[in-house]
Amino acid sequence: MKSFTLFNPKSLGDAVGALAAPTSSVKVLAGGQDLLTEMKEHLVEPDKLVNLKGVPGLDRIEFTAAGACTIGALVTVGALEEHAGVRERLRVLAEAAGSVGSPQIRSVGTVGGNLCQRPRCWYYRSEHAKCLKKGGDECFSFSGQNKYNAILGGGPSYIVHPSDLAPALVALGATVTLKCSTGERQVALERFFTLPGEGDIRRETVLRDDEVLTHVHVPAPAAGMQSTYVKFRERGSYDFALASVALALWRDGARVKEARVVLGGVAPIPWRAKAAEAALAGAAFEAATFARAADGAVQGAEGFGQNDYKIPLTKGLVQRALQSCG
Amino acid sequence: MSTNEPTGAPLAPNQDPKAQEKPRKTRKIKTTKDVNGVPQEIEIEVEDVDGPRWGERKDLKVLNTELRRVDGPVKVTGRARYTHDVRLPGMVYARLLCCPYPSAEVTIDVQDALKLPGVEAAIVLETKTRFLGQPIAVVAGRTSDHADDALRALKVTYKPLPWAVDRAQALAEGAPNVRKNGNKGKPGQNGDRAEAEAAIAAAPAKLEATYSVPVQHHASLETHGVVIDYRGGEEATVYISTQWTFAAVGQVAELLGLKANQVTAIVEHMGGGFGSKFDLGSEGAVACRVAKELKKPVHLMLRRPDEFVMAGNRSGNRVTYKAGMNADGTLAGLVANAEKFGGLGDGSMARPPYVYSAGKTYSEVVAVYTNTDSNRAMRAPGHPQASFGMEAVLDELAYQLGLDLLEVRKANLKDKVWHRQLERVAKEIGWFEHPHRTKPGPNSGGKELGIGFGISTWGGGGSGGTECDVQLAKDGSVTVSVGTQDLGTGSRTLVTAIVAEEFGLQLGDVVARIGNSRLPSATGSGGSTTTGSLSPAVKDAAWNARNAFAEHLAPILKTEAALVRFAGGKVFSQANPNAAMTWKQACATLRDAGLNAHGKWDKDRAAALMGNGVHGAQAAKVEVDTLTGRVRVLEMVGIQDCGLPINRTAVRSQLNGGMVQSLSYALFEERVIDPVLGLALNANFEDYKLAGPSEIPKMTSIIDDDDQRSATIGMAEPAIVPGHSAIANAVHNACGARVRDLPLTPDKVLAALGRIA
Numbered sequence A: 001m002k003s004f005t006l007f008n009p010k011s012l013g014d015a016v017g018a019l020a021a022p023t024s025s026v027k028v029l030a031g032g033q034d035l036l037t038e039m040k041e042h043l044v045e046p047d048k049l050v051n052l053k054g055v056p057g058l059d060r061i062e063f064t065a066a067g068a069c070t071i072g073a074l075v076t077v078g079a080l081e082e083h084a085g086v087r088e089r090l091r092v093l094a095e096a097a098g099s100v101g102s103p104q105i106r107s108v109g110t111v112g113g114n115l116c117q118r119p120r121c122w123y124y125r126s127e128h129a130k131c132l133k134k135g136g137d138e139c140f141s142f143s144g145q146n147k148y149n150a151i152l153g154g155g156p157s158y159i160v161h162p163s164d165l166a167p168a169l170v171a172l173g174a175t176v177t178l179k180c181s182t183g184e185r186q187v188a189l190e191r192f193f194t195l196p197g198e199g200d201i202r203r204e205t206v207l208r209d210d211e212v213l214t215h216v217h218v219p220a221p222a223a224g225m226q227s228t229y230v231k232f233r234e235r236g237s238y239d240f241a242l243a244s245v246a247l248a249l250w251r252d253g254a255r256v257k258e259a260r261v262v263l264g265g266v267a268p269i270p271w272r273a274k275a276a277e278a279a280l281a282g283a284a285f286e287a288a289t290f291a292r293a294a295d296g297a298v299q300g301a302e303g304f305g306q307n308d309y310k311i312p313l314t315k316g317l318v319q320r321a322l323q324s325c326g
Numbered sequence B: 001m002s003t004n005e006p007t008g009a010p011l012a013p014n015q016d017p018k019a020q021e022k023p024r025k026t027r028k029i030k031t032t033k034d035v036n037g038v039p040q041e042i043e044i045e046v047e048d049v050d051g052p053r054w055g056e057r058k059d060l061k062v063l064n065t066e067l068r069r070v071d072g073p074v075k076v077t078g079r080a081r082y083t084h085d086v087r088l089p090g091m092v093y094a095r096l097l098c099c100p101y102p103s104a105e106v107t108i109d110v111q112d113a114l115k116l117p118g119v120e121a122a123i124v125l126e127t128k129t130r131f132l133g134q135p136i137a138v139v140a141g142r143t144s145d146h147a148d149d150a151l152r153a154l155k156v157t158y159k160p161l162p163w164a165v166d167r168a169q170a171l172a173e174g175a176p177n178v179r180k181n182g183n184k185g186k187p188g189q190n191g192d193r194a195e196a197e198a199a200i201a202a203a204p205a206k207l208e209a210t211y212s213v214p215v216q217h218h219a220s221l222e223t224h225g226v227v228i229d230y231r232g233g234e235e236a237t238v239y240i241s242t243q244w245t246f247a248a249v250g251q252v253a254e255l256l257g258l259k260a261n262q263v264t265a266i267v268e269h270m271g272g273g274f275g276s277k278f279d280l281g282s283e284g285a286v287a288c289r290v291a292k293e294l295k296k297p298v299h300l301m302l303r304r305p306d307e308f309v310m311a312g313n314r315s316g317n318r319v320t321y322k323a324g325m326n327a328d329g330t331l332a333g334l335v336a337n338a339e340k341f342g343g344l345g346d347g348s349m350a351r352p353p354y355v356y357s358a359g360k361t362y363s364e365v366v367a368v369y370t371n372t373d374s375n376r377a378m379r380a381p382g383h384p385q386a387s388f389g390m391e392a393v394l395d396e397l398a399y400q401l402g403l404d405l406l407e408v409r410k411a412n413l414k415d416k417v418w419h420r421q422l423e424r425v426a427k428e429i430g431w432f433e434h435p436h437r438t439k440p441g442p443n444s445g446g447k448e449l450g451i452g453f454g455i456s457t458w459g460g461g462g463s464g465g466t467e468c469d470v471q472l473a474k475d476g477s478v479t480v481s482v483g484t485q486d487l488g489t490g491s492r493t494l495v496t497a498i499v500a501e502e503f504g505l506q507l508g509d510v511v512a513r514i515g516n517s518r519l520p521s522a523t524g525s526g527g528s529t530t531t532g533s534l535s536p537a538v539k540d541a542a543w544n545a546r547n548a549f550a551e552h553l554a555p556i557l558k559t560e561a562a563l564v565r566f567a568g569g570k571v572f573s574q575a576n577p578n579a580a581m582t583w584k585q586a587c588a589t590l591r592d593a594g595l596n597a598h599g600k601w602d603k604d605r606a607a608a609l610m611g612n613g614v615h616g617a618q619a620a621k622v623e624v625d626t627l628t629g630r631v632r633v634l635e636m637v638g639i640q641d642c643g644l645p646i647n648r649t650a651v652r653s654q655l656n657g658g659m660v661q662s663l664s665y666a667l668f669e670e671r672v673i674d675p676v677l678g679l680a681l682n683a684n685f686e687d688y689k690l691a692g693p694s695e696i697p698k699m700t701s702i703i704d705d706d707d708q709r710s711a712t713i714g715m716a717e718p719a720i721v722p723g724h725s726a727i728a729n730a731v732h733n734a735c736g737a738r739v740r741d742l743p744l745t746p747d748k749v750l751a752a753l754g755r756i757a
């Protein structure tokens, strides 16, 4: 990889200060699981890395008495998975964390890095393919090897968002704090991710180069929440999702009161399946409803050959997720 | 060493121990024996042998037991030194630049690279390429970082030329010529097509279907590479990750302008080859070139992405079978039209029908060439490819007729060893209690269980060229020396065990020196020939050493050499077992230089020690989620004969490893190249998916102890032949999803289930 200077700030202020007026290209470094790979493969070649690892206070998980949860950006995926409070109260998140990569990756990768990680599409990851994401003018997956690409989102880039935490956190209605040297802003996670057609096609989020994601906030779930994360991976040992479903569900006896259904692995962003949620709200908690929700989840989905299977797969996962709450 | 081309029709192994036995001869020795302090004349009958024998299995103390590998501790503690680990004073690190396109004209300006600090060489290797991944330049730097920087500083422009990387491109009209004479090889034909077609037409059940397997990678954990220690002058040492220690010597000598006796090859430990590492390779040749130019040691190990594109592969294939089955389950006829995809190479495919008798048969096998690296031998070349379609055809026809899948196999196998083996794996996996023995389970929307079978065959005999020394030192230590290599398969342990057995010692009493071309010569490790080539030579040396030691000890023990026995760490006369010396005491009587004996693989003597021809059968149990297409392999059972197992743990490791590697082939592995861009898309261990810990099913590996041949036979290859076929058949059996194209990924399973709109 290209040589770079490593800056180890001792405070958040120093960290965002270093991002404020970059004289050369700067990148934030957390666990490095993704960034270092990108650098080795020459997809990004920063001159300077701002290493967050020495910044105090970003590695904690805290619950308020009311049940709201704040997760520091440097909390590792493994720590999230193992946290007793998270397991007990935010099951969908604990399950999503447990499904990330392998134990080695979970022990190093951070929550902030997981939300900011870049796409895994193999055209994007191939230095010699000048794709849309890298400033080219074609998404090669459309007519190419698209087995792992998106069926939702409408292009023009067909990457899928790789994060497992993102669908779970969107289902929980999380927000994130983004901090720069002059202030900070709170963004609903659902708005944090951007479709390729919406913003800068080279990015997946609204995060600016001068910002650090410092915390994730999960509001206290309304009482009685059932939740689960169902992830389908080709290889169980470690793999990104071919499709996944984050489900949060509130029931009133035999009826569904409300549901949040967020899909992973099928769209360039964690995909809020609103038609599925609508099919569930107020409906009887039974197989026929699950089937309608499954149909709703893939409303508007379109495969272009090798990824067609993701449509029945996603439907199957939605049904499996609902069944598991029975 | 020719291990690439499969041997036409699979051979018919003979498991009958008598086929190989020689008549037993004995003679009587007159001697005296102390009975209650009174010497008495007695006669003892001893075996009169003209050469070494393994002896009765019941008498073996070390062989045929479960041995831990002798190099286990150094491997798990990281002390084992692999080629990659070699560090020498003044050494430079070399890196290859591989062409990312399948064919291109390349111009490379090396000037900027050469100006960088720490960079010692930048050399253009090729300006017009024929395969994706062909090395086009090499750089060398004082550290690997310097070399990496130099690579990036090369100014390269590619002018892509027309290419063909897949079947469609290779066979398209107007396709560029991949090889001089076009994109198809000369077809190999066997049998009478008309006769076979007629037999099929007359059969009550018929099938025509196309089956394919993708190009697979060897995926050795240690990449290919060498460290060449040459600093000018008259000597060089090559550390190399190879399956054949001695092959590198001559090649390196020639490239460096030295003589063979000036070059030493060292293969202390080796991280796997699976058939892909038989010679110096183009990377080794380049390393020699750099070493010669710089007169410095050169470290050149392939980086993983390069390993994926330039270091060989297992050829894919596509076979259209037409077959007919009689009402009794016997095949009436079979026609197979096969294409092999071995890149620039010819690919491999054992001649159909694979193992089974198939009535009237006709086969046509042809290579289709593409602009990708040449296939190399890979564990049982041609057999897994041939097994896949054959085992599927049997099941598909059996279902048509409502026949039991196990019985159909037996009906087409003359050799009863396979009947016995199939029944054993069937029993272990629960076939006889399985509900779907004659038709597949339902496409239910739920999870379904299925079972499938496959069988294998191989040779596994050895050949000449291996010699061995055994040395006994005055302090009682024992050394066995042979230049063979241990690929991770356990040959170091095998060598040690044979000598320990001979002298009634334990594994830890003997030290093996291997992996060095200054040691007695040995053949390459390919085609499961190592055991059959190595064990007779080592046994011969051990036997000679024992006879020599017995001669030496006879007067000391006041007995005849033929009566000297070595057992349990003691040495004694058979006539007076109570008057024993310890091994150490016995060795202390040797002269200062100890005792040296030599042995070799001699055709006649080896014939009594090694055999050829093995059988195997495997069964797989899977769970298919018919809603999502997810396939989980729950259980695999494998049985394998191998004559006399030298180390039962090693044999079972080979079986387990074979099952895991075939599971990975069944479910995940596949080289993916974008045909339009010409780029390798999954040349890394994240996207090229190998089975990992969670994929490993319950595995039962069974050594077929009904095989009582007193002969050693290699069995690494057959272990990998049938697993993927059994898994694909099990998926079909579970829910009716017949996927005719590996790997069995969820997209294909869902398509086969008719669940994709």
Ligand SMILES: Cc1cc2nc3c(=O)[nH]c(=O)nc-3n(C[C@H](O)[C@H](O)[C@H](O)COP(=O)(O)OP(=O)(O)OC[C@H]3O[C@@H](n4cnc5c(N)ncnc54)[C@H](O)[C@@H]3O)c2cc1C
Residues within 6 Å of the ligand: A027, A028, A029, A030, A031, A032, A033, A034, A035, A036, A052, A073, A077, A099, A100, A101, A102, A105, A108, A109, A110, A111, A112, A113, A114, A115, A116, A117, A118, A162, A163, A164, A165, A207, A211, A212, A213, A214, A238, A239, A240, A241, B686
């Ligand atoms: C083999 C492999 C398998 C994986 N499998 C999965 C999987 O199954 N599911 C899944 O969800 N993930 C998976 N991952 C991704 C892994 O979880 C992420 O790479 C990891 O979480 C990234 O975290 P990190 O701390 O290492 O980030 P880094 O690599 O340090 O950073 C990643 C990116 O985020 C930016 N960044 C990091 N932290 C911040 C911050 N606080 N503020 C602003 N920007 C930031 C960096 O600049 C960089 O661009 C896998 C990764 C690998 C290598």
